[in-house]
């Protein structure tokens with residue numbers, strides 16, 4: 070095999086608004102690089118990257134799959150970045166895996182809301198970007214308009230590297246301002262695939278107006294780059310005496326690269342993917358301006374040094390081969406037929422085969438080094454987001470290095486360095502609903518489907534309701550659950566029925582309560598008799614949204630007298646009562662339980678002890694006065710001034726509380742909190758209110774006590790009274 074040098078690798082994401090042409094552009098890239106044989110038409114649903122059927126139908130790309138191809142000695146891994154706001158988690162994960170990004174815009178529409186959200190995340194992760202103004206063939210397409218939109222909406226500094234020749238239907242090519250060359254694509258017949266285009270020096274051009282435009286644009290480019298890059302400024306003043314014509318393309322290109330990597334500017338290119346124009350220069354730009362893996366700073370890499378460290382960023386299910394795990398290798402080498410350690414699950418797995426995800430086929434390879442993206446076969450336990458290393462020993466060595474480093478930084482004992490690669494934290498799901506198979510005979514199939522889906526998507530949680538026996542899906546948002554439902558139908562062939570979408574409430578107590586309970590039961594010949602006393606207390610710090618915020622403590626004497634088995638049984642009893650609160654059966658949080666006494670007659674089983682503890686707990690929690698806690702979301706809406714008042718009015722109706730309104734140039738950023746129960750359908754409502762000119766993000770903030778009025782309304786509703 071050919072050795073892959075890290076500096077020749079580009080791990081790139083494509084971000085785009087729905088319909089900007091992400092799929093068409095990707096498809097063309099694969100075609101020109103030689104990995105797909107025919108130009109598929111997106112509208113026929115015949116594309117390579119969108120392998121999930123419903124993505125095509127919905128027109129949104131949800132899966133972050135990766136596809137590999139080579140372009141002029143470089144290996145390019147395209148990592149799919151979902152553009153929809155409901156999939157923030159997937160976007161975040163994808164952004165950690167890639168080193169650079171291409172933002173594709175419809176040149177007649179400019180920057181649209183969804184791209185803004187993803188762009189902000191790319192900014193947060195310091196991912197260098199290139200902009201591609203697609204659809205230059207459309208009548209309304211405009212370089213000038215798009216540039217203004219990039220400045221205004223993205224607050225980015227566009228660096229124009231090309232100007233289009235002709236517009237609308239007569240868009241025929243581009244002028245490359247770096248090399249001063251013009252590229253023209255002559256479309257003679259329908260079969261023209263744009264593979265061949267003509268490149269000639271601009272001085273030969275016979276259009277004086279175009280020549281003038283190009284000269285001015287090049288001068289502007291050189292001045293702009295000199296402003297952004299000191300090294301280039303010195304060169305320009307010193308060596309070339311401000312003679313712009315004398316600046317060699319290579320020097321200008323190097324400077325643009327530095328500007329891009331430092332995120333001081335964003336190169337802008339033009340084209341029309343559908344009409345097969347401008348895609349090859351875009352590929353050239355990806356290799357020229359976006360960083361190689363070794364030019365990026367990835368946190369834990371240095372702790373692993375030459376040992377293997379990789380992140381599983383996507384798991385997909387293949388009917389024949391089982392789970393396929395997409396990994397990005399950060400350090401070391403990965404080999405098939407080898408054992409690896411999954412740090413998150415703390416288990417060792419055997420990888421059978423290692424594949425490169427080339428567009429038209431997966432190619433088996435003997436080993437893969439840092440910087441690459443690979444597909445692993447045989448990892449059965451690995452879940453999206455897991456970190457994989459070679460062995461326990463190498464993990465221990467990494468901890469040691471990390472700790473040494475930390476000691477140097479600050480003297481803080483006891484803090485263990487996280488060995489897990491910059492993991493994306495999976496928030497608690499806030500919505501749930503029941504899911505039922507069409508017939509009981511499909512229950513096992515449904516369970517299998519859910520197990521597979523959970524491995525792909527850790528933000529999906531599945532549980533079984535202990536009362537009704539129903540299977541419950543818990544997810545992050547309305548669309549999230551809808552998509553899961555869809556996938557179960559399409560990919561697993563099960564028509565399921567979903568119950569109504571419900572908010573995941575929790576319960577707590579308002580006051581302390583001491584309770585005693587006795588269980589006296591004869592089963593067969595055996596008499597079980599046990600008496601327990603507990604005290605439940607509210608833990609005042611209700612700000613935690615974590616479900617683990619319940620405690621169990623013991624009276625000192627009791628603690629000494631209980632054997633480990635008995636303690637386990639007692640704790641099982643307490644914990645099972647925490648799972649379902651007395652008011653509405655939601656999980657309990659913020660409660661501390663003190664075990665005051667346990668007295669068992671000989672012959673009493675541990676199961677009976679647990680049952681007694683549970684019953685006593687239920688009594689105590691009930692007497693302590695239940696309080697429903699509701700998820701309150703923190704909301705950030707970015708909206709133009711003109712729509713601010715209608716957005717505020719709508720939020721007031723949703724029990725929203727405004728925390729702050731900030732100005733960001735010509736738009737307003739509204740920070741608020743609102744109960745999740747009031748936020749159903751918000752994305753649609755906001756779109757309607759602002760004609761699509763707003764973006765928002767919604768995250769769980771805290772679980773908050775409902776006021777008595779709202780709580781009563783909820784209790785009545787749940788009891789079927791309202």
Ligand SMILES: Nc1nc2c(ncn2[C@@H]2O[C@H](COP(=O)(O)OP(=O)(O)OP(=O)(O)O)[C@@H](O)[C@H]2O)c(=O)[nH]1
Nearest residue numbers: 087088089090091092093111128129204341342343
């Ligand atoms: N006029 C014109 N249309 C284009 C161009 N590129 C793509 N399209 C069309 O725009 C539509 C959307 O293109 P896609 O490539 O599916 O866009 P996408 O961003 O992947 O869209 P989603 O998969 O829905 O997110 C299709 O009908 C394409 O044929 C272009 O350069 N010019």
